[in-house]
Amino acid sequence: LANEVEKTMQNAPQGATTHAISLLLGHPDPTTLLTPEFTEAMQNVASSPQALTALQYGSEQGNRALLDYLIGKISAEQSIALRHDQMMIVAGSTHAVDMIARLYTQPGDTVLVESPTYADALHIFRDHGVELCGVPMDKQGVCVDEMASLLSRLQHDSRLPKLFYTIPTFHNPTGITLIESRRQQIVELARRYGFMIVEDDVYRHLAFEQEVPSSFFALAGNVPVMQIGSFSKTLAPGLRLGWLVAPSEAIARFVGCGTTQMGGGASPLSAQIVAEYCRVGAWDRHVESLRRLYQMRRDTMLDALQRYMPPSVKWTQPNGGFFLWLTLPEPMQASVVKQIALAHGVIVGAGGGYFSNAADGSHNLRLTYSFAPPDQIEKAVEILAGVLNDLS
Numbered sequence: 079l080a081n082e083v084e085k086t087m088q089n090a091p092q093g094a095t096t097h098a099i100s101l102l103l104g105h106p107d108p109t110t111l112l113t114p115e116f117t118e119a120m121q122n123v124a125s126s127p128q129a130l131t132a133l134q135y136g137s138e139q140g141n142r143a144l145l146d147y148l149i150g151k152i153s154a155e156q157s158i159a160l161r162h163d164q165m166m167i168v169a170g171s172t173h174a175v176d177m178i179a180r181l182y183t184q185p186g187d188t189v190l191v192e193s194p195t196y197a198d199a200l201h202i203f204r205d206h207g208v209e210l211c212g213v214p215m216d217k218q219g220v221c222v223d224e225m226a227s228l229l230s231r232l233q234h235d236s237r238l239p240k241l242f243y244t245i246p247t248f249h250n251p252t253g254i255t256l257i258e259s260r261r262q263q264i265v266e267l268a269r270r271y272g273f274m275i276v277e278d279d280v281y282r283h284l285a286f287e288q289e290v291p292s293s294f295f296a297l298a299g300n301v302p303v304m305q306i307g308s309f310s311k312t313l314a315p316g317l318r319l320g321w322l323v324a325p326s327e328a329i330a331r332f333v334g335c336g337t338t339q340m341g342g343g344a345s346p347l348s349a350q351i352v353a354e355y356c357r358v359g360a361w362d363r364h365v366e367s368l369r370r371l372y373q374m375r376r377d378t379m380l381d382a383l384q385r386y387m388p389p390s391v392k393w394t395q396p397n398g399g400f401f402l403w404l405t406l407p408e409p410m411q412a413s414v415v416k417q418i419a420l421a422h423g424v425i426v427g428a429g430g431g432y433f434s435n436a437a438d439g440s441h442n443l444r445l446t447y448s449f450a451p452p453d454q455i456e457k458a459v460e461i462l463a464g465v466l467n468d469l470s
């Protein structure tokens with residue numbers, strides 16, 4: 079399989095390169111993508127009468143079997159009673175974020191984001207011409223006191239936000255999880271200032287050692303929350319498949335919008351295959367094995383950081399997901415470190431790209447442990463540490 083993966087890499091997946099070790103890509107481990115159970119699900123769908131339905135335009139809300147499965151699973155996991163009119167299938171989280179920005183903001187509106195946040199979400203919001211406002215984070219997630227002061231300033235300037243986009247669980251890029259008491263306080267702020275919460279929870283299922291806090295959707299009561307999930311991190315990003323949980327009026331609006339009406343429901347063929355895969359319990363088993371795999375990768379990276387990094391460098395300790403976040407000592411510029419590391423064969427993400435104000439990330443790097451195999455993770459951290467030692 080490793081050889082096959084190597085060969086496939088010649089066709090360079092998005093952002094990949096064969097010549098350097100990538101700690102940049104937020105991709106799943108390529109060796110986990112084509113399991114025998116997934117191949118079987120594809121074959122079952124191809125040889126069933128549903129294959130023809132799956133190859134047509136699909137129902138606007140999405141594949142019914144998959145919706146039923148996800149409604150049952152998410153209701154049980156999050157202790158909520160989801161109704162059918164509160165969920166739709168989407169073509170990945172990206173599709174949902176874009177749709178929300180398109181239908182729920184106007185150019186010039188304010189959108190709150192975590193500082194730092196997911197770089198491609200910043201890109202989508204910028205595409206829609208909104209004003210981004212970053213809320214600082216600490217080890218427990220968004221700093222609620224700072225969020226409250228920011229909101230009061232924005233109110234004073236008549237610039238209250240339409241929405242707060244957050245990655246509360248195993249955050250991209252830091253790996254931090256927002257603690258539950260702060261989630262409750264943020265719900266209260268949303269109630270008071272009238273903004274919607276968009277929780278991008280694509281890493282929620284990848285918890286390594288403990289229960290995840292309650293979701294915003296579960297805590298919100300009558301405060302509007304949209305929760306996004308995806309099969310990209312726990313099955314395969316090439317499926318382009320995820321789900322959106324939202325108040326029924328919002329789902330009706332997304333289902334009735336022009337692109338959904340014109341294109342039909344998201345990814346009908348992928349959805350049919352994944353519905354079959356989930357029906358036999360294969361996704362649950364796969365997620366369980368991914369948790370163990372990525373926990374070991376996280377440990378490999380933490381051990382290597384501990385062993386090789388100069389004492390002036392600090393990093394987060396993620397309990398799940400794909401990433402950890404390095405803070406460099408003040409004089410070191412992340413963009414310079416990134417260039418020198420690349421020349422030594424290691425690719426990392428420089429912090430600036432993850433902030434609404436790029437200068438705020440001058441001393442940070444994002445490291446991914448999901449994609450490279452353990453020996454390469456260790457080697458890459460050793461090389462990166464060598465670069466930092468030379469610079470200091």
Ligand SMILES: Cc1ncc(COP(=O)(O)O)c(C=O)c1O
Binds near residue numbers: 245308309
């Ligand atoms: C927070 C977050 N949201 C969304 C995505 C993309 O998800 P999808 O492939 O479902 O569009 C990523 C991938 O890196 C992510 O980290």
